[in-house]
Amino acid sequence: LMCALDKNNILYFKYVGCIVNGTVYYSRDTWADRSFWYICKPLGETLVMEVGGCVYHDQRYQLGEEFPKGDFFFQCYRKANGATAIRPVACIHKGQRYSIGDTFEEDKFWYACTIEAGRAVKKCVGCMHDHQRLMDGDRYFVDNAIYQCTVRKDHSNHQLVGCVQKDQNRVIERRLGCQWIDGVPPHRFLRKCSQNDDNVLLQTISCFYQVGEGSYSISPGCFRIIGDKGIACVSRNGEPAIEEFPSNDLYKAYYKGVRPC
Structure with missing residues (x-):
């Protein structure tokens, strides 16, 4: 606070800065901690300390701005209760961005960028064969061999499961x-x-x-x-x-x- 004269030459206390841990930040000044950056912002005749955005690797980001973190994109946003936080919004795969809900293909499998337990994950959904997407349990033939798309939590595979028996005009699957x-x-x-x-x-x-x-x-x-x-x-x-x-x-x-x- 500063003792000042108004236009009528009457003394009054004027707000001139915000104090954080003993440091004074004047109007429009900004500062940061490890997770967020702040601004000393005018509000009518007073000043308020307001979160301006997020901090990652010493880089400041505005509310609504996205930034890469590992294999994912995160967004700095404001929650409904007014708190500021970061949330995953997309996956990065081979330099390409895939939003939450998007799918992509690689070699023998295809994946979805999704949220599990509040975390973004690149989840294997199924297998690829002959440019076609297969789901868990789907089968396909290669010559006399039968393969089954097997998707598990920690491992996915094109599993060899049987033989093709050709009986006249019929095709019979044998395990x-x-x-x-x-x-x-x-x-x-x-x-x-x-x-x-x-x-x-x-x-x-x-x-x-x-x-x-x-x-x-x-x-x-x-x-x-x-x-x-x-x-x-x-x-x-x-x-x-x-x-x-x-x-x-x-x-x-x-x-x-x-x-x-």
Whole structure:
């Protein structure tokens, strides 16, 4: 306060500055602490100390102004109760700005810029395949392999889950480890969907001879006598195959290198 004369030469106390921790700041002066900056502002015939904005890394920002902080943009704003604070308003990814609610793509996954527990996060939402966005649980085919988009809190993946079985005009999905009977009677085979590194392997496990009401499983390298025939499960080009011979001509079976089951 300063003792001054008004226009009528009457003494009065005039407000000339704001005092903060023993320091005087005159009208329109500003100062800052670690989080905010302030102004000594005229209000009628008095002075008030008012928050002018926010401070980050010694840089002052006005109310409503945005600034980068790590992988996100924050905004200096005034709450409904009059308090000043900062809030996340956007994500930064590879130099691009994405507002809260925006989505973006990268390599094998796509993400959303969102708020969780009051914090901005770049959250994986789903997978990318052939320029298409997939959600958690969606599947797609690559040759004979089936992949599933798997999104978890700490890890997302294009998970190998099965094989594609093509049966005439049908496409049948088989899970890893699944076994099934395939082929046209009487020569049928037991197939298995297996994993081979990062791909699938459609294996033929054994031969399966089906005639009339009877069905017979024959392991590779052996033969069985069924009626008047010998049915052998031999290896042909590295895969089990069925060969028949007369039941009274067993030397042909031994010649093929198979044994009785």
